[in-house]
Amino acid sequence: MTGPELVDTSELERSSVVANNTMNRERGLAGVNSYTRELGVDLLTHLARPAPSWLDLCSGEGRALREAASALPADAVLTAVDLVGPLVPLPTPPTMEEITASVSTWTPTRPYDLITCVHGLHYVGDQLGLLGRAASWLTGDGLLLAHFDPESIRWADGGGEAGRAVVAELRAAGFAYDARRHLLTLRGARRPALAFTYMGADPTAGPNYTGQPAVGSHYTPTVTDTAG
Structure with a gap:
């Protein structure tokens, strides 16, 4: 069985499904169309600490961080990273700092108390790679929240969805997954070693649970050499 033609990160980010997505452009901190509603968490309560820090990946217009800035102390650090930016x-x-960069290659210089990715993984090729890297960017009691669609994870040989295996692997690595909200949660920094090797992305995968076109991420199981 063969799968779709896969593209690398550079080509994916030039595709219409990624470059033109508007999923997170207008979303604010609280209210009907907000991070609070989408994540089910009062983010300001989590950030009620000395010198709080928040990294928002795939931040769009960065409205949620702008609104949070007025409620947080002057020593807060708010970082918005987006492929297109405002x-x-x-x-x-x-x-607040706004960084226009690919979340697939960008790396911070400090840890964060809160990391969010609101519907952003739907447009990332190596979703598991980003999750693993982001987990290492947390503070010791930091919180990572990211929307995740297991159905977007496929086997590279065309053998169908790999979502069930991936969710089991993520849970074993310390993530919690809320299937109703399609939400991954992780508390505390770690460096998970997920047993999947990224092979490329399919920008023609079609709509996901949001009803919007999304990316298919294709992997093969990582083979561990136990000889020796």
């Missing part, structure tokens, strides 16, 4: 540049609060 479509209309706005003045940023002193505690």
